Amino acid sequence: QKEVEQNSGPLSVPEGAIASLNCTYSDRGSQSFFWYRQYSGKSPELIMSIYSNGDKEDGRFTAQLNKASQYVSLLIRDSQPSDSATYLCAVSLSSGSEKLVFGKGMKLTVNP
Amino acid sequence: GAVVSQHPSRVICKSGTSVKIECRSLDFQATTMFWYRQFPKKSLMLMATSNEGSKATYEQGVEKDKFLINHASLTLSTLTVTSAHPEDSSFYICSATPPSGGTDTQYFGPGTRLTVL
Numbered sequence: 001q002k003e004v005e006q007n008s009g010p011l012s013v014p015e016g017a018i019a020s021l022n023c024t025y026s027d028r029g030s031q032s033f034f035w036y037r038q039y040s041g042k043s044p045e046l047i048m049s050i051y052s053n054g055d056k057e058d059g060r061f062t063a064q065l066n067k068a069s070q071y072v073s074l075l076i077r078d079s080q081p082s083d084s085a086t087y088l089c090a091v092s093l094s095s096g097s098e099k100l101v102f103g104k105g106m107k108l109t110v111n112p
Numbered sequence: 113g114a115v116v117s118q119h120p121s122r123v124i125c126k127s128g129t130s131v132k133i134e135c136r137s138l139d140f141q142a143t144t145m146f147w148y149r150q151f152p153k154k155s156l157m158l159m160a161t162s163n164e165g166s167k168a169t170y171e172q173g174v175e176k177d178k179f180l181i182n183h184a185s186l187t188l189s190t191l192t193v194t195s196a197h198p199e200d201s202s203f204y205i206c207s208a209t210p211p212s213g214g215t216d217t218q219y220f221g222p223g224t225r226l227t228v229l
Contacts, residue, residue, distance in 0.1 A: 032216045032217075034216075034217065034218075036220075042222070042223070043203075043205045043220040043221060043222050043223040044156070044205075044220045045220070046217065046218075046219065046220075049217055088155065088156070090218075092216040097161075098144050098146075098161070098209055098216055099146070099158060099161065100216060100218055102155055102156045103155065104154075104155040105155050
């Protein structure tokens with residue numbers, strides 16, 4: 001059973017702070033990693049994808065991948081109240097299936 | 113690009129009726145689409161993989177006769193909840209992967225909230 005683990009949270013940070021979200025996965029052969037944001041009552045929205053070890057930056061978001069440690073993280077700089085949502089980590093299966101395995105999500109609240 | 117739509121966005125039905133949900137990829141062709149279900153405050157649960165021109169692949173524990181999937185074209189997959197009961201009330205979300213780029217990126221539709229009375 002391939003698993004993706006996220007800290008259960010919730011995580012609360014003040015506006016302007018850095019929010020750090022972490023995820024570990026069990027399938028060592030996974031090649032594709034994603035972070036989705038889901039607002040309450042809405043469907044998931046893709047924020048970042050990352051495929052290689054290291055950092056990938058997109059605006060205020062930075063994804064970090066360490067395949068040796070089977071760890072992927074998302075940093076949100078200058079957090080805004082509009083960033084308040086549940087963040088889902090998703091990992092591809094090494095079997096070649098197009099399926100993704102999702103973590104349970106981490107609820108982030110950014111306080112004004 | 114990579115826009116996925118769903119219809120209807122919300123449906124309320126009586127117990128015992130069947131409900132059809134449509135998932136469309138608007139600006140790309142999708143040979144594979146995915147159907148998920150999400151209960152309140154829970155994570156996504158993959159129900160099945162919808163394959164254009166062939167039978168869907170269902171996840172363990174998902175009744176294929178209860179949740180009928182038809183992927184008749186490269187832009188449309190439908191999920192029919194047959195003989196719906198209150199326990200089927202949930203948020204149903206589809207996703208699709210654009211064919212270019214060789215990645216597994218899934219783009220989600222806006223979801224369909226089903227309430228069975």
